[in-house]
Amino acid sequence: MEARPLQAIAGFAAYLRECGLAVGVADQRVMVQAALALPPAEYRRLEAGWRGIVCHDAPGWRRYPELFRAYWFPGRVTGQARVSGHARPRRDLRQAVESLHRSMAVDAERSTTAGDAQVSGEQPGESAADAQRAQGGASRTEALEQRDFAQWLPQDLGRLERIVEAIAQRMRRRLLRRQRLAANGRRLDVRRTLRASLKTGGVPFAPAWLARRRERPRVFVLVDVSRSMETYAQLFLRVARAFVGVLDARVFVFHTRLAEVTQLLERDSGRVQEKVNAVTAGFGGGTRIAASLKDFLDLHAGRAVSRSSRVLILSDGFDSDPEHELALGLERIKRRGARIYWLHPTIQRPQATAVTRAAGLVDAFAPVYNLDSLARVGMLVE
């Protein structure tokens, strides 16, 4: 194979990495093997073949066709994906976050258009301008400029971790009816013990024990990083990071669209503040909580939300989606048996109509404006 196609494939792999797909060197090698197995001119078959190689999960699988077209056929992409032409591997956090922002901006642009059509369709009496009208400070439009955030540097990060740990203890481990094999179990697994005793001529040298299976609740933290939350988003992301550290929570940020940021917050290092700043910077547009919940369920969490799940929504509740849609989104989560906790930065419970209508679906509302109020959350959350 000539050098140019190899470079082009390497460039494509780098572009995919830049867009958040985990494409390793081994994958790149298989991509080349696949290209050699097929005539490169048959790009349609390569598109499908490479998809299986570079995508490792459902969200990546869904994004791939657009990324493929954006890289190889930028002329055919109509104002959605942007390609710089100098695709390069993601080297640092800044690039990762820029990529995240770009993908969210693209999604938001698309969803804003779709959302407008939906609203104007459902509310025929209102003009498009009415549909765009803000609800309590939230708007459907994106912030065009990046904003500076007040640097929130907690004096004692250890305390934050301890508070979240206490909340985690409250989220008591669920006792399940099923039993599991455990060396320190108390109940004899007769079947396995007898079976194992065959090895030793019927003498049960190694009895098998059963213990009740305990399962930690799966925690999902959804942090609102829209304009109305700009003062609090950093604190809330700090809280979310603590949940990642203590409970292996999955963290999502949303404004008009939702994206997962768990990986950015996974490692606790001196760069956590930098990461938190990077994640929150540049957002601050409108808020579409209902649409974000839909994305959360349809694209990200899906079946992972179950009876043992806890969904923490960290938001002021200002939603520019149609009022009834928030309740529909929350109801979908409730129907899976998960518990929903709404943490808000205001002392009073959010007064937005959408939240008021959906209040019955939320297990508890709790104000979180400093560490003390966060500590009180533990009393509510189970």
Next chain:
Amino acid sequence: MEERALKEALHQAGYVAEGGLVTTLWFAQTLERPVLLEGDAGVGKTAVAAALSHALGRRLIRLQCYEGLDLQQAVYEWNYGRQLLAIRLHEQGGSSMSERDLFSQDYLLERPLLAAISSAEPCVLLIDEIDRADEAFEAFLLEALADYQITIPEIGTIRARHRPLVVLTSNATRELSDALRRRCLYHYLDYPDSEREIAIVKSTLPEAESRLVEEAVAFVQRLRKEDLQKTPGIAETLDWIRALHQLKLKALPEDPESILRTLSCLLKTRDDRFQLTAEQVRRIAEGPRAGVAVSSA
């Protein structure tokens, strides 16, 4: 086998595969890499492996994963009962038996993984619902899939004579490790679009009336957009249309109550059955019927 031939062979095996899936399977065969199929229950993940084995004329070896699955059930186990019996027989016969005799292939019970590795002929290995297995088993699988060899301390290392075509399926009830994902080609199987679902039904139930198939598939496609606990899969569609065909229907009944009575084939939870009213059924059914009316007019 060429990609087009593979597609045709899959079709003959009763699996109507979309182009992307055929390409992935073709790459899996050509590059000798396992395929990981993810998707909701009922979209036909397991059927892919069955059809593939039929299409390639290979034996299908299936490993059904579950919580607590261990190597004894997945890889190999010594036939202790037979070993004891052999010892007693030798004792009675006055002869002795060496340890090497006792731990030979004769007393080895091959479980699916070992059976696939040691198979004399190329085979298809289906590792079904890998997300149900424990992480420890997943880690073992990484090793097995990397080298296609299994080490039995008493015998030695058994290397695959023919690399099996490995198909792993997952319902995504648990996140699989990145390491496993990266060793596999990945394909997400979604619910089929209307055209493909009609083709699947017609291929499986050629005796069913065309109009019935089209209306019923359109109904199921619309039903899937409802917020159900358990979205009906292809198997449910087939069951339902088979039932409607058994009722000698040539089209969907006009009366929503009649449709509702047959929905036990599609709706598998009490909540879903409870929330679907005759009015909703009428609304869902109206679309395809309106389409038929327009086209017939």
